[in-house]
Amino acid sequence: MFALELVLTESWYLVLAAMLFSIGAAGLMIRRNLLVMFMCVELMLNAVNLSFVAFARGLDDVGGQAVVFFVLVVAAAEVVVGLGIIVAIMRRRQGSTADDISLMRG
Amino acid sequence: MELVWLIPALPVAGFLLLLAVGRKLDEPFAGVIGTLAVAGSFLVSCVVALDLMSQPEEKRQFVQTLWVWMPVGSFHVDFGFLLDPLSITMCLFITGIGALIHLYSIGYMKGDPAFGKFFMYLNLFVASMLLLVLGQNLLVTFLGWEGVGACSYWLISFWFDDKANATAGKKAFVTNRIGDCGFMLGTFLVWVTIGSIDYVEIGRSAGAVVGATATAVALLFFLAATGKSAQLPLFVWLPDAMAGPTPVSALIHAATMVTSGVFLLSRLSPIMEHAGWANDVIAWVGAATALLAAGAAVAQNDIKKVLAYSTVSQLGFMFIAIGSYNYTGAIFHMITHAFFKALLFLGAGSVILAMAHEQDMRRYGNLRKYIPVTFVTVGIGWLAISGIPPFAGFWSKDEILAGAWAVDGYGPALWAVGFVTAILTAFYMTRLMIMTFFGGVENWRNPELLADAEPEVPLGADADAVEGADGTGAEATLAHAATATDTHDDHHAHDEHHGLTPDHTPVESPTTMLVPLIVLAGLALIGGLLNLPFSHRLHFLKEWIHPVIVGEHELPEAAVLWVLAIVAITGAVVGIFFAYRVYQQRKVDPAKLEKPVLAHAWYIDDTYAAVVGGPGEAAFQGAADFDAGIVDGAVLGVAHGTDAAAKVLKPVQSGIVRTYAAGVAIGTVALAVFVIMRMGF
Numbered sequence: 001m002f003a004l005e006l007v008l009t010e011s012w013y014l015v016l017a018a019m020l021f022s023i024g025a026a027g028l029m030i031r032r033n034l035l036v037m038f039m040c041v042e043l044m045l046n047a048v049n050l051s052f053v054a055f056a057r058g059l060d061d062v063g064g065q066a067v068v069f070f071v072l073v074v075a076a077a078e079v080v081v082g083l084g085i086i087v088a089i090m091r092r093r094q095g096s097t098a099d100d101i102s103l104m105r106g
Numbered sequence: 107m108e109l110v111w112l113i114p115a116l117p118v119a120g121f122l123l124l125l126a127v128g129r130k131l132d133e134p135f136a137g138v139i140g141t142l143a144v145a146g147s148f149l150v151s152c153v154v155a156l157d158l159m160s161q162p163e164e165k166r167q168f169v170q171t172l173w174v175w176m177p178v179g180s181f182h183v184d185f186g187f188l189l190d191p192l193s194i195t196m197c198l199f200i201t202g203i204g205a206l207i208h209l210y211s212i213g214y215m216k217g218d219p220a221f222g223k224f225f226m227y228l229n230l231f232v233a234s235m236l237l238l239v240l241g242q243n244l245l246v247t248f249l250g251w252e253g254v255g256a257c258s259y260w261l262i263s264f265w266f267d268d269k270a271n272a273t274a275g276k277k278a279f280v281t282n283r284i285g286d287c288g289f290m291l292g293t294f295l296v297w298v299t300i301g302s303i304d305y306v307e308i309g310r311s312a313g314a315v316v317g318a319t320a321t322a323v324a325l326l327f328f329l330a331a332t333g334k335s336a337q338l339p340l341f342v343w344l345p346d347a348m349a350g351p352t353p354v355s356a357l358i359h360a361a362t363m364v365t366s367g368v369f370l371l372s373r374l375s376p377i378m379e380h381a382g383w384a385n386d387v388i389a390w391v392g393a394a395t396a397l398l399a400a401g402a403a404v405a406q407n408d409i410k411k412v413l414a415y416s417t418v419s420q421l422g423f424m425f426i427a428i429g430s431y432n433y434t435g436a437i438f439h440m441i442t443h444a445f446f447k448a449l450l451f452l453g454a455g456s457v458i459l460a461m462a463h464e465q466d467m468r469r470y471g472n473l474r475k476y477i478p479v480t481f482v483t484v485g486i487g488w489l490a491i492s493g494i495p496p497f498a499g500f501w502s503k504d505e506i507l508a509g510a511w512a513v514d515g516y517g518p519a520l521w522a523v524g525f526v527t528a529i530l531t532a533f534y535m536t537r538l539m540i541m542t543f544f545g546g547v548e549n550w551r552n553p554e555l556l557a558d559a560e561p562e563v564p565l566g567a568d569a570d571a572v573e574g575a576d577g578t579g580a581e582a583t584l585a586h587a588a589t590a591t592d593t594h595d596d597h598h599a600h601d602e603h604h605g606l607t608p609d610h611t612p613v614e615s616p617t618t619m620l621v622p623l624i625v626l627a628g629l630a631l632i633g634g635l636l637n638l639p640f641s642h643r644l645h646f647l648k649e650w651i652h653p654v655i656v657g658e659h660e661l662p663e664a665a666v667l668w669v670l671a672i673v674a675i676t677g678a679v680v681g682i683f684f685a686y687r688v689y690q691q692r693k694v695d696p697a698k699l700e701k702p703v704l705a706h707a708w709y710i711d712d713t714y715a716a717v718v719g720g721p722g723e724a725a726f727q728g729a730a731d732f733d734a735g736i737v738d739g740a741v742l743g744v745a746h747g748t749d750a751a752a753k754v755l756k757p758v759q760s761g762i763v764r765t766y767a768a769g770v771a772i773g774t775v776a777l778a779v780f781v782i783m784r785m786g787f
Contacts, residue, residue: 025771029764030764032764037763098763099764103761104759104761105759105760105762
């Protein structure tokens, strides 16, 4: 029986994190819907979290995991604020996209 | 002695009261309040002075600190008063003469629409002057110094609707600022050297100020004195200051403020002792000023201008005394001069009032018949300033000349300059007396003389030459001439002579004006008693201020004094006799003596005007252009550059979030690539 030796080293996790981050970054730049952009940001955050955990495991340093908790907490706060802003914008102008909200352009 | 704060506080109170209600008061009351405030101050000064006299000599120094003014690190200035024989002497004659002049002003300023304002300024002036002399340190003195300067400015241009008066005030103010630079720099230098600006501390540690530093301090404070006390080269403002009301000329520009330079240098005698050649400079500047101003006084036709140049000249005498370490002589002359010059100015004011505000002596003559009290009192002032014994001026002037004689090296030369000045003084004062009170001809009855309305031109002088000089002259060279009759319609015109008609009959002034004249005449008569030279026991003033003064030189021995005194009396008599020959007997044509160069005070003022108005103005314009072009240009250039850069960079801020995100991503990638490359992965 041909058995596939599949050893999950931390590199796999890092590659996965890089892929998730890239998807998130591309989404942020391509999509115009505010809510989707917001989800992309979350995706990037969690990609970074994943890489932290992977490094913590690989380097045997619990500090990486500790950082993740901070990121989670900050991300939760950010979601609260961000969603509040998005809801406020949606109430004012129906179906607007991120590009329409450009009052601060130079 | 604890009452010393009351001395300046009373005039301040008078000032505040007049500031609050002065406008609403009926005419005499504002004057009464002002007079009472200063008279009260005089009474307090007397009480304090008696208290001080009852103390033993070494205890005659009392410092009263009212509050801490500036506690800045190790720099610590108190607001307080230093009471000692010098300051109380000053207080006595400032408040005494000040009260008399306030009383006189009630009569002189009668009918002026700004009657209350006048007394408000006068009270503020007296308060500032008292602050100046009572100050416990250089900064309090400086406060008073600036205060009297400001009051002088307001009072010179009191009738400011005549442009010439306003200009004269400005000129006095600006000229004094030059001197004030010296005061400030001197204060800084004292602070840096000694670490304190208290007079007591300066007296204690003056030994630490030696050589070049002491010379520099002395010269800086002398610069301050040349401004305030109208010495060369800054004397030009004082003759113009005669634009003010005559009581102001008497109080500020003759008796008190202009002597503050002499006071300041006497106060700093511990430093002056070490100042070396600075004292020679002071003595010679004083001598030159005395001589030049006396020369200029010979050719003035405005009665107040004669007295103004005479004041400059007498102040020069005081600086001769300071420069020859003869502080007692300087202060003695300061006091007697305050008596007789205030008397002469007030007398001149009385004459001017009697002659319908005419100031040109060529339109006077024979006035002794009409205003006998004024004539007698001014006559006493004339004898006093001419140096005829036993009048006050003789004793003090003689002491200064004796002190000058005793100076090492050039003493006799210094004495000779003073002696010539004394002869000139007797001459021009006799000229004033004869033109005003004698002469036998009542010149204002001559319609031709009245019509000739150019008092600045000396009698019989080449009018063209003078007019040419006038063209280059400063606009501030006061023409009291009838150039501004139209501006004066709303109140009685003080500088005009439109009231003087051929049928005018001079009337003696009211009692409020005659009382001060009589009191001052008495003082001018007996003022010499303060410091008679005959015996040490008669040196009251010298013994009195001796504890305050450091490094005073002794006068020559008695035999020399006698000879010098006899020579001086002879000189004075010669001066009077010569003037009698010229102006009474008309043996010599006055025009030969009254040269235009004298009438224009050696063209010093005109030269300033030409220099400042020509190259000076060009230089100032250059500085202004530099400021507008280079300094402002640099600032504006930065602003314009920023603006231009902003225009270029503005589109980057597109307002589209996704673009920013792309920018961040690209930047991050670029940074990552850079780091990886550099770290050699």
